[in-house]
Amino acid sequence: MVESILKGEVMLATADDIPNWMKLVDVVKENFPGLQKESYLVTLRKNIARKTALCFKENGNIVGILLFSPNQNRLSCVAVHPDYRRLGIASKLIEKMLVLLQPNREITVTTFREGDEKGVAPRKLYKKFGFEEAELLTEFGYPVQRFVLRPDNLDCILGVKHSEVKLVPYSELYNLLFAHESKKIAEALGDNVFQIYHVGSTAIVGAIAKPLLDISVCVRDINAIDVHAMKTLGYECMGEYGIPGRCYFVKRKNEDISTHHVHCFTDGNENLTNQLLFREYLNTHPEAVREYNKLKLSLFEKYPKERHKYTECKTDFIMNIVQLAQKGR
Incomplete structure (x- = not known):
């Protein structure tokens, strides 16, 4: 079966994209425990300057976002507008990140724990790319789990x-x-x-x-x-x-x-x-x-x-x- 072929594309976000980006953050904020918009905005500006902020645009609108850290080799956050989920957008964002990171060392991400309704989709997504479950953590007072992608696991796609x-x-x-x-x-x-x-x-x-x-x-x-x-x-x-x-x-x-x-x-x-x-x-x-x-x-x-x-x-x-x-x- 052929997976969804999208018309939009993944690109590096610019300062001009910030208002549109933050609109999406408002829509999906319930999936980001501990989110404080002021500090997030500061982080976003830094990532845009470092070229580590990716967005997916469909008809000029941002419908998917991803932040990553090359220094920590970490996927910091990824989100897709509810109206555009199950179309492969999150996968496209992660693919671009992996190319930019050149994963010759471990890449990490934290997400919701097993049994948490919010974690069903992201856990499945990360496992698709070869991420494996690691230790249980608590971030911003919320129970989460660390996932790790080892270099030899990427060919699971x-x-x-x-x-x-x-x-x-x-x-x-x-x-x-x-x-x-x-x-x-x-x-x-x-x-x-x-x-x-x-x-x-x-x-x-x-x-x-x-x-x-x-x-x-x-x-x-x-x-x-x-x-x-x-x-x-x-x-x-x-x-x-x-x-x-x-x-x-x-x-x-x-x-x-x-x-x-x-x-x-x-x-x-x-x-x-x-x-x-x-x-x-x-x-x-x-x-x-x-x-x-x-x-x-x-x-x-x-x-x-x-x-x-x-x-x-x-x-x-x-x-x-x-x-x-x-x-x-």
């Missing part, structure tokens, strides 16, 4: 059942996850690695995609790949898996949910070249991305439980784009 199709909007987090995983792959495969590329739809800005990472590794010797080292990272070697000259690896969780696909090729392999041509063409032709998205949605409606058929029916479009890219070289 990835995962699709082998036989199913799941499509989600583009996320900047994919580049962050690629950087994290490619570093581990480079260390595992050592000097045999020539270059590592982020490919597939998660590497295309604006493309809806299955939430799994496709990574291509250009190696010096396809026969010298350290399969054992990849296994220690959680990958299963699938051999060529229908594509001559490839060594293919899959990482899964819960046995049937794929999170990462790694394609190893030697330099000059046609499949690797085509992957890169397709990625670069779509990243410079947004109209082609929109066309690709429409195709994916139509195929998803036809084949939600038939991944093979869904993939097969994209072939003509992909080869068309590759040919256009070749002509433009």
Whole structure:
């Protein structure tokens, strides 16, 4: 199923946004125990100056807000207007924060405790991003709980059942996850690695995609790949898996949910070249991305439980784009 695709966008708040921001704070103030508007306003101005205040605007109106602290690596507060909840706005705000924080160390947030009605939605949201429950605390006289996001937990946003199709909007987090995983792959495969590329739809800005990472590794010797080292990272070697000259690896969780696909090729392999041509063409032709998205949605409606058929029916479009890219070289 495709998650909500919003027209608005996340941006850094400016001083001009303060009146609109504070209107939203008035609407949601019951969710902020101990809130004192005067001190909050001082904090907001400081965050705007430090570029750590994010807002989501829909039709020019602020409908979502988030403050964070890079020094403490902490999500300070997040809120969405009641009329705009369950549309993915809080997720978009958190995604942007994570990109700006570059989460190579623990990130923390406090929220309502389990059993508190106000905590149902935020606790579910934080767990979606890999935050884990930590110690119980009291803030401003109110019982809360600390949640912690550890660097290796962020890839919990990835995962699709082998036989199913799941499509989600583009996320900047994919580049962050690629950087994290490619570093581990480079260390595992050592000097045999020539270059590592982020490919597939998660590497295309604006493309809806299955939430799994496709990574291509250009190696010096396809026969010298350290399969054992990849296994220690959680990958299963699938051999060529229908594509001559490839060594293919899959990482899964819960046995049937794929999170990462790694394609190893030697330099000059046609499949690797085509992957890169397709990625670069779509990243410079947004109209082609929109066309690709429409195709994916139509195929998803036809084949939600038939991944093979869904993939097969994209072939003509992909080869068309590759040919256009070749002509433009």
